[in-house]
Amino acid sequence: MSKTVFIETFGCQMNLADTEVVLARLGEAGWAQVEDPAGADLVLYNTCAVRDHAEAKVRGRLGELKAIKEQRKKTGGKLTIGVMGCMAQREKEALVKRFPYIDLVVGTDQFVHMPQLLDQIEERGRLVATDFGDFEDRLWSAKRGEGINAWVPIMRGCNYACTYCVVPNTRGREKSRPMAQIEDEVKALVDQGFVQITLLGQTVDSYGKTLGDGSTLAGLLRKLHEIPDLKRLRFVTSHPKDVSDDLLDAVAELPKVAKHLHVPAQAGSDRILRLMGRRYTRADYLRFVDRARSRMPTVELLSDFIVGFPKETAADFAETVSLMEEVRFAGSYVFMYSERPGTPSANLEDDVPLVDKKLRCNHLLDLQLVHQGEQFQRLHGTIQHVLVEGPSRNNDQMLHGRNMGNLNIVFPRAGHDALIGSVVPVRIERSTSLTLYGEIVPAESPVELTHVR
Ligand code: SF4
Structure with a gap:
């Protein structure tokens, strides 16, 4: 009888894609996925470290598992507990110190070796595997669910160093997949009936830079666009500095590419953008908006915003509000600043009171709803x-x-x-x-x- 795995995924689309890869590797090794942790031989949490809230949820889940593991032991059974993803990469051995009944801590590159790591803990006991390494080509393939949508990671890691962000620590340096490998995967997915493909990367618009062969996201879109039965192509998430004219031309001219760009602005004040280490100014961002809309008047722009970043004054926040008013986004994800250990901004005093963070967050969310409502009316x-x-x-x-x-x-x-x-x-x-x-x-x-x- 095959062994069973229950996996719960927290955080972003990239984590969901990693989960699909782990399930493929485990499936090849004879593991079956189950929907209930109660009956599983292995419980895996694929974690997010972007906000403490996401990590707190995992800590809660791990707390609940302790009793289940002990109960199993008493009845002669066994439960293996594994933590993978960004929280695992960030905390490493510290996670095992806090939860000594965890069997496996697996980093953001090592999870592709999950079956081998599970074999190793059978032989040697608890394991922490968090080294960064290169992926072998075959290890990228994933087990997709039902439906018409498939998400395809085209790169991993990030070469930026935004001061609030754990990603450079948890996912390492940027690495792009070869274009031919992505093309083969997308062709196979379309053959299986997935007609809407979303290309994933932390800064997806810098795709190709590490390959050194002239590959770009624009080139990749043009290539994939030729796949006959593919209906729609999307990509997330872009960094404002890397949205080239060539990329915008490709999005504008290729009918299957969604006219939709998720390009987080994060703030409207140059002072805060500088403190965030975002490497663009408000004027640069507005120039990107003009470049996009001059080519595609109907393009939908999405943004992320962080409110209550250290030293954000009411005047800084008013500049974020005015940026939103000026651009009128189709959607915005708004987050209150949350200090993350080990990031550069953790050295700044988290000096915006929670009450102000909440007020600013609600203000932007309300404004976004107004803009959305107006746009919907026009449709x-x-x-x-x-x-x-x-x-x-x-x-x-x-x-x-x-x-x-x-x-x-x-x-x-x-x-x-x-x-x-x-x-x-x-x-x-x-x-x-x-x-x-x-x-x-x-x-x-x-x-x-x-x-x-
Ligand atoms: S671009 Fe900045 S916010 Fe985005 S993943 Fe890289 S460091 Fe984090």
């Missing part, structure tokens, strides 16, 4: 190219999909399941603050597809 009556993804999460009488700008659109399901995986015209009828609702335009109606801001 009423337009017809959007929607790639149908499947049943709506909140109402199984409805289907949902995404337009070219990656906006989520919900419409009646009746008789339309065969359209999952296809691009269909949907007329936008109404919206809430978060969702657009529409109706499929019947095939016999002549339509002019529109996508307006």
Whole structure:
């Protein structure tokens, strides 16, 4: 009988992609995935270290496992506990000191060797494997779930050093995958029915720099665009400094590439951007917005913001608000600054009171909803190219999909399941603050597809 693994993933899309790789390696070694930790031989947590909140959740889970492990032991059974991902990479042996019943701590490069590491703990007992190393090509392949979406990491690590960020410590230096290897993987995924591919990287727009063969993200998009049955291509996350004109030209000119750019601004004040080590100014960011919108008036821009960074004054925050007003993003992820041990900004006093952080966070979230609402209103009556993804999460009488700008659109399901995986015209009828609702335009109606801001 095969051994069973339960895995829970925290954090970003890159972690979810790493989980798919681990499941593929374990599957090859005869492990079966289960959905309940209670019956599993191995419980793995794939962790995030970006905020303390994410780490606290894992600490809670580990606390709960202690009793289960002891209970198993009493009845002659065994539970192996492993922690992988950014928290494992950051804490290393310290994690085992705090939770001595953990069997395996696996870093962000070593997880591809999971079956071998599990064999080693059988022979030698507890193991901490957190060295950075090169991935062998075959180790990148992943076990994908159901659906039309697949996420493909095209690079790992980051060569920036934003002062608040743990990623350079937890994921190491930037490494890009060879273009031919990515192309083969995407072709195989499309053959399996995954028609929407999202390319992943911490600074995805710097793809290719470490390869030294002239590869760029623009070149990769052009190459992948030629795959016949691929319907849509996306990529996340970009750094404002690396969005080249060539990349914007490729996004603008290639019909299958979503007109959607996730380019975190983080703050609107030059003083705070400098303290964050972001290596661009507010004016640089606004120039990027102009370069993008002059090529693609309908492009949807997404941003991340950190509020309450050390030394952020009310005047600094007002500049972030005015940046949001000026750009009017399609979406924003807003986070309160959280000090992370070992990062340069941890040397600065975390001097913005929590109450102010909360007020600033809510202010930006409210503003984003206003901008979103205005934008959604402008879309009423337009017809959007929607790639149908499947049943709506909140109402199984409805289907949902995404337009070219990656906006989520919900419409009646009746008789339309065969359209999952296809691009269909949907007329936008109404919206809430978060969702657009529409109706499929019947095939016999002549339509002019529109996508307006
Ligand atoms: S660009 Fe900055 S925020 Fe993004 S992963 Fe690299 S160091 Fe972290």
